[in-house]
Amino acid sequence: MLRRVDLRGKNLTKDQYQRELPRASLDVASAMSAIEPILHKVKNGREEDLISLGEQFDGVRPPSIRVPQAALDEALANLAPEIRTALEVSAERIRKVHSAQSREEKSVTVVDGGVVTEKWIPVDRVGLYVPGGRAVYPSSVLMNVIPAQIAKVSSIAVASPPQVENGGLPHPTILAACALLGINEVYAIGGAQAIALFAYGMDGLSAKCDLVTGPGNIYVAAAKRALRGIIGIDSEAGPTEIAILADASAIAADVATDLISQAEHDVIAAAVLVTTSAELIDEVHLELEKRVSATKHSDRIRTALTGIQSAAVLVDSIAQGLDVVNAYAAEHLEIQTVNARADATQIRNAGAVFIGRFSPVSLGDYSAGSNHVLPTGGCACHSSGLSVQSFLKGIHYIEYAQQAFTNIASTVITLAHAEDLPAHGEAITARFENL
Secondary structure: OOEEEEOOOOOOOHHHHHHHOOOOOOOHHHHHHHHHHHHHHHHHOOHHHHHHHHHHHHOOOOOOOEOOHHHHHHHHHOOOHHHHHHHHHHHHHHHHHHHOOOOOOEEEEEEOOEEEEEEEEEOOEEEEEOOOOOOOOHHHHHHHHHHHHHOOOOEEEEEEOOOHHHOOOOOHHHHHHHHHOOOOOEEEOOHHHHHHHHHHOEOOOEOOOOEEEOOOOHHHHHHHHHHEOOEEEOOOOOOOEEEEEEOOOOOHHHHHHHHHHHHOOOOOOEEEEEEOOHHHHHHHHHHHHHHHOOOOOHHHHHHHHOOOOOEEEEOOOHHHHHHHHHHHOOOEEEEEOOOHHHHHOOOOOOOEEEEOOOOOHHHHHHOOOOOOOOOOOOHHHOOOOOOHHHHEEEEEEEEEOHHHHHHHHHHHHHHHHHOOOHHHHHHHHHHHHHO
16 A cells, blocks of 8 residues: 555665655645735735635635634533543643743853843734644644643634534534633634734734744645744644654554554645565555555545555665654654664654654644644754744843943954944944943
8 A cells, every 4th residue: 555665775865865755745836826815805804805715715604703702612511521521631731741841031141240131922912723624623722722821922812714514613622622721712714814814913803913823734834934924933734744663573553553543634644654674564554454444534544645645665774764764854753663762862853753652643643742733844854843932932131231341342343343334333432432
C-alpha cells in the first residue's frame, strides 16, 4: 500500500533526502487568488455578507455570526458526561504542561547604572480558529485556548464553521468545549472569511485581533499568508503528517495503526515509515491491508497511504534514518527503536517527538499534555508548535543613569558616524549641552 523508497547505500545531503520524500502538493498561491474577493468582501462588508458567505461555502445561513450565550450554555449542558470528563482530564494535563512555559521578567545590569529589562507581555486580543470539515475538533479548542489563557491574553475569540446539522451554529461539541473553558465570544464562520474577520474586525460585531492561531484547510492557510502583517499568525498549517523511525524491534500492528491514525485526517495526509528492517515493511503492509479496510474512513485513508506523500523508506542504519527524519522534519515523529530515548536526543527537526511504543501520536492529539498545533510541510526545520510563548511579546525596557550614559557616549557616536548617520550621534551630544 505504501510506495517503497530504498535509500540503502546512499549518503545524501539534507535537501537531497527532502527530494526523496515529497509531500502532497498544496498550491497556496493559487488559493490566495481565489480568496481575494472574500477578503475584500469581509473588509468592506457587514454581517449579512458573512452570513451569505456561510451559505455559499458551508451550505447554511447562520442565524447570526456571533453565537448566543444560550447556545453555548445549552451545548455544555447537553454534552455527554463521558466526553465532558475526557475534555476536563485532557485540559488539566494541557494546563500542567503549558504552565511551565510561562516566561519570567529578567533584568540585566549591563554596567553600573545601565539596566536592560526584558518583560513578556501578552498580545491584547487573539482569534483562535477551530476547523469543522471532515472531523470535529474540540481538542483544538483546548490546544488553542489554554495556552492563550495561561499567557493572560485579555480578549479571546473563537471561530468555527457553521454546520447544516446544527442549524447554522458550529458543532455542539466545539461550543461545549468553549463554554467549558469560559470562552463566550464564539463566531459561526469558517475558512478565509473567519481569518479576515479576525484581521479586519467589523463594526458592531468583532474587534480586530492582533494574532490568529489554529489549523485549517488550504484557504485558511492562504488567508493567513495574505493577511500576515495585518495580523500575527502562528503558521500556515498544511496537511497533517506522521513519520515513524523504527527498527526490527517495532511491532507492525503499532506502526500500521499509527500510520492509519494520521491518514484518517485527509486524503493528502502524509504517512512515512523509515526503517532498517525490510521485514518490518512487509509486516506493516499486511497489517495495513487488514486494518484499513476494516476502519470507518477506509477510502480516505487508502487514498492518503497510496499518495506520493506517503512511503516506506528502507535505510542502512538508525544513524542514516535519523538523517532522513531530520531532513523530513515531520509534524509528528515517532521513535520506535530499541534505544528510542537515546535516538530521540538526536532529533533536531520535528514538531513533536513521541518516544517508544506507548507514546503514539494519538496520545499527543488529545491527552498527553503537549500541544497538537504543530508545524507542517517541513516548517519544523525553523518553527515550533503552539505554546504560551506564541501569545507573548518580549519587550526590552532600557534605563541608563547619567554616568552610565556618559561612559558609553563616545562609542555610540563613533558607530553613528561609521554608519553615516550623524543625527544619531547628535542625539547623544545634545544631552551634554544641558548637564
